[in-house]
Amino acid sequence: MSELSRVVVVLNPNSTGDGPSNARGLRDELDGVVDVELVETQHAGHAEDLARDAVRQDPGTLVVSASGDGGYHEVVNGVFDAGRGMAAVLPSGNANDHATAVQERPLGEAIRAVVGGEPVTRMDLLEVSGAGRRRVAHSYAGVGITPVAAAALNEHDLDAVKEAQLVVRAFWRYRPLTITHDGNDISIDSLVFANIDRMAKYAQLAEGSAPDDGRYETLLIPHRSKLRLVLDFTRVLRGAHPVRSRSEPYEFTTHTPMPLQLDGEVFHVDAGSSVTVRCLPRALRTVL
Incomplete structure (x- = not known):
């Protein structure tokens, strides 16, 4: 039946x-x-x-x-x-x-x-909790410039030149974020948690990752300079930026208010919020 x-x-x-x-x-x-x-x-x-x-x-x-x-x-x-x-x-x-x-x-x-x-098929989900909110994401969660720039590209149907101009504007206006993770203060340009191998049509995250393996990938770009950020972002677009596969939760605390992107939807997180990201293995029943 x-x-x-x-x-x-x-x-x-x-x-x-x-x-x-x-x-x-x-x-x-x-x-x-x-x-x-x-x-x-x-x-x-x-x-x-x-x-x-x-x-x-x-x-x-x-x-x-x-x-x-x-x-x-x-x-x-x-x-x-x-x-x-x-x-x-x-x-x-x-x-x-x-x-x-x-x-x-x-x-x-x-x-x-x-x-x-x-x-039916069972797939993993990402659970993101903190600041009195609990959400799940089917594909990715992220803070910083990578999800912002990728979402901006996703919202526009542009040629290559205009896409480059859009990215440059986003990067020029961007300011780094600071989080605390494992007791260390980290200035970051981007932090992405992924359940699939891509984000917002352009960004390639982790070739070979599976959405039902009980793990998720993290991509961290520490803050250095505008030029280095652009170079790092182009590596993300090519799928060449290193990522880490993990099964354990990732916890961090925000120092400033910041937008949190879940599957392209934006939620705002207050300063001083403790955020936990974890994988929920096979939590979603789906049809593929």
């Missing part, structure tokens, strides 16, 4: 991207295979509530986010918070890093296979 009893597709009706049309296409493709319901978000954060309510109503629900990585972030948190159900992404954004990294076949084909008896 299949673990999947129905599909709920969450979409933003005001999206200028492919989400609404992709959602309708998936519904038509699965007609006669499994019940599919389309639900529309009304405001920021609504996808998380819709996902949580859907799986609480029926634990066999697969909640599909017809969006990019940010929309999927909300759906994953709703499903995770409910402690049941499944989540998947129907890639409809600009970068679609998560889908590119993990999906080996079209989502409709994968859903058909699970309805036919194929088991």
Whole structure:
């Protein structure tokens, strides 16, 4: 008997991207295979509530986010918070890093296979807690210039020259951050925690990393100079910057307020906040 009893597709009706049309296409493709319901978000954060309510109503629900990585972030948190159900992404954004990294076949084909008896897949999640907040990330979390610059590139459809200009502006305005880790104060330009091997379409983090291995990768760029930062960022784009694979939690304390990016979504962390990042092995049930 299949673990999947129905599909709920969450979409933003005001999206200028492919989400609404992709959602309708998936519904038509699965007609006669499994019940599919389309639900529309009304405001920021609504996808998380819709996902949580859907799986609480029926634990066999697969909640599909017809969006990019940010929309999927909300759906994953709703499903995770409910402690049941499944989540998947129907890639409809600009970068679609998560889908590119993990999906080996079209989502409709994968859903058909699970309805036919194929088991669902379990994947790791990153848990980020601190400052009175607890979130999970399906792909990456980060502070500093790398997630900021990568997200800026992700938001624009530019040619190579304009992309370079955008990066230069972001780097020129950037100021280093200071954290305390293992009792040491560290001035950093970037700190990224990754569950997949890429970030925001351009940045290559760790070739060969797997989102179900019970580990995550950390990329740390200490502060040196503007020129060195640009060189380090180009190494990240080429996948040449060293990373460290770890299974143990990473704890740090912020010295100044700083933006924290989770799957492209931005959350602000106050100065003096203690933040812990850990891997939650096989915490998400999904369809690939």
